[in-house]
Amino acid sequence: MRGQIALLLLLFFSLSCSRAREDGPTGSPLSIRVVARGEIEVTWTPPRPAGEAEGQVPDVRYSTAPLTAETWGQAPAVTPWLPVTVEGAPKLRSVLPGLAPVLHYVAAASPGTGPGISPVATVLPLRETVLHGRLGGYYFGHAVALVGDVNGDGYGDLLVGAPWSDEGMEARRPRYARWARALLRRVGIPLHGARVGAAYLYPGGAGGPALHPAWTLLGKAEGADLGGAVAGVGDLNGDGYADFAVGIPGHDTELRNEGAVAVYFGRPGPLPSEPDLFLVGRFRDESFGSAITGGDFNGDGYADLVIGAPGSYLGEVNAGAVFVFYGGPTGPSSRPGSVLLGKTFDGLFGSAVAAVGDVNGDGYEDLLVGAYEGVADPRATGAAYLYYGGPQGLAPAPALTLRGHAWGDQFGAALAALGDVDGDGFADFAVGAPKNDEGGEDAGAVSVYHGGPRGPLPEPRTILIGPGPGSQFGAALTGVGDLDGDGHAGLLVGAFAAGGAEEGAVFLYRGGAAGIERRPALTLHGRHPGAHLGRGLAGGGDLDGDGRPDLAVGAEGDPSRGPQAGAVFLRY
Structure with missing residues (x-):
């Protein structure tokens, strides 16, 4: 895999307990929210270029080591994905439970004809x-x-x-x-x-x-x-x-x-x-x-x-x-x-x-x-x-x-x-x-x-x-x-x-x-x-x-x- 990888540190410091908020790298179809200690909610907004098939499952992976083209194949995939509707838009969502309180790197393989990796979100699960x-x-x-x-x-x-x-x-x-x-x-x-x-x-x-x-x-x-x-x-x-x-x-x-x-x-x-x-x-x-x-x-x-x-x-x-x-x-x-x-x-x-x-x-x-x-x-x-x-x-x-x-x-x-x-x-x-x-x-x-x-x-x-x-x-x-x-x-x-x-x-x-x-x-x-x-x-x-x-x-x-x-x- 090729392409630039941008590293964005997201500590998900939501400023209101009553209002959930999703965060993710700017321009990425990936958004991430820490919903509980050691639990990360990953939401995927399917891109819709002309001719793309409906229901495509994204290739999203996570690891405690930095995600690069060289380490991509060894990283576990985010699964299963469940369909959800957020503000009227169809999305896919998965939850990573039981993660240790250390940094976790989450990224998606960029869709389309050219291979690459989306901006990498670095997540530190905090309460x-x-x-x-x-x-x-x-x-x-x-x-x-x-x-x-x-x-x-x-x-x-x-x-x-x-x-x-x-x-x-x-x-x-x-x-x-x-x-x-x-x-x-x-x-x-x-x-x-x-x-x-x-x-x-x-x-x-x-x-x-x-x-x-x-x-x-x-x-x-x-x-x-x-x-x-x-x-x-x-x-x-x-x-x-x-x-x-x-x-x-x-x-x-x-x-x-x-x-x-x-x-x-x-x-x-x-x-x-x-x-x-x-x-x-x-x-x-x-x-x-x-x-x-x-x-x-x-x-x-x-x-x-x-x-x-x-x-x-x-x-x-x-x-x-x-x-x-x-x-x-x-x-x-x-x-x-x-x-x-x-x-x-x-x-x-x-x-x-x-x-x-x-x-x-x-x-x-x-x-x-x-x-x-x-x-x-x-x-x-x-x-x-x-x-x-x-x-x-x-x-x-x-x-x-x-x-x-x-x-x-x-x-x-x-x-x-x-x-x-x-x-x-x-x-x-x-x-x-x-x-x-x-x-x-x-x-x-x-x-x-x-x-x-x-x-x-x-x-x-x-x-x-x-x-x-x-x-x-x-x-x-x-x-x-x-x-x-x-x-x-x-x-x-x-x-x-x-x-x-x-x-x-x-x-x-x-x-x-x-x-x-x-x-x-x-x-x-x-x-x-x-x-x-x-x-x-x-x-x-x-x-x-x-x-x-x-x-x-x-x-x-x-x-x-x-x-x-x-x-x-x-x-x-």
């Missing part, structure tokens, strides 16, 4: 769960994190932030007020403005994540924005359980908007309502807790906690700061072991932070800090600063400063550790610039940097451009691990404002020996105006214990439970 915000106006899914195994049951867990929830205020309102607010929500009038916030922990299990949270943390004051940032931070105290943190950037103590972070240590039993460690900002409008990450920067075996405070004026006004709390047998101290300072007035250093792995091969994890309004010159392109780890912790000065390309790019607004994209043994990372104009005004862009023995180069290996004006591609990023088993890590990019009505979109890019591919292997679109699909992203955790990385995509404006109730779409 889907959709979690919804309880009421309108919660913005559930604004932040999501796959936080590791908090309770030691062998399954990863999911943390979701809903920073505009007012659930913590409901009990304080008079009964008539609660009734009136519930009625307004029921008729579709969103109620928000209190911005008290909430965070929800969903445990994983053999059947996937639970549909209801096992633990809930509610804000206690208006404007707290609890859940504006959530993060798994590793094992801070070395007890073998994953720990997590919830940002409360609008928290008030003696001043206003100093911010705070609630840290919880994992344990085998129920989590307490009060945090194991409660850290508070020091200055008015510091917004301490706007960004959180964790990693072992001094190589002592304990994870370290990193907290961004982009409004801090320890240096210049609103230059921003990052506080590092080093882990130990009893967890981190309440006093930071390192403080990194922004240098640019209104630079917002610390608006994003990411533990990016070992980018220079010295055995220590490194830290990337975003300052999306800051650079060393007045262009305000945004910047990202790379700090190397070492036996004493993080270096006080950045080893590398990365800059945006044009004024207002907001380069550094989102950061992501990718793992090893190209298989060279060094960690790689990505930086988002959601207001970059290369693809149109505010289309957005993402720059991918590769580690090496001397660290990353100042110029990106790959630049990905947003799909069109206003998309804000790169406002959220996450590494997804090795989804397809090829040994290369991938990248998930959110463009929450994409679409004519800000439905949002998410783009999946595969890694390879040459780096991140420039064309997305998969694009997912929001289905509701203002859904903001892709506002929150998380990848790489394992919710069902099958050894494969899972994905979480937040749509903070999803209206399924009321306007701006929000939702999180999980694939595992």
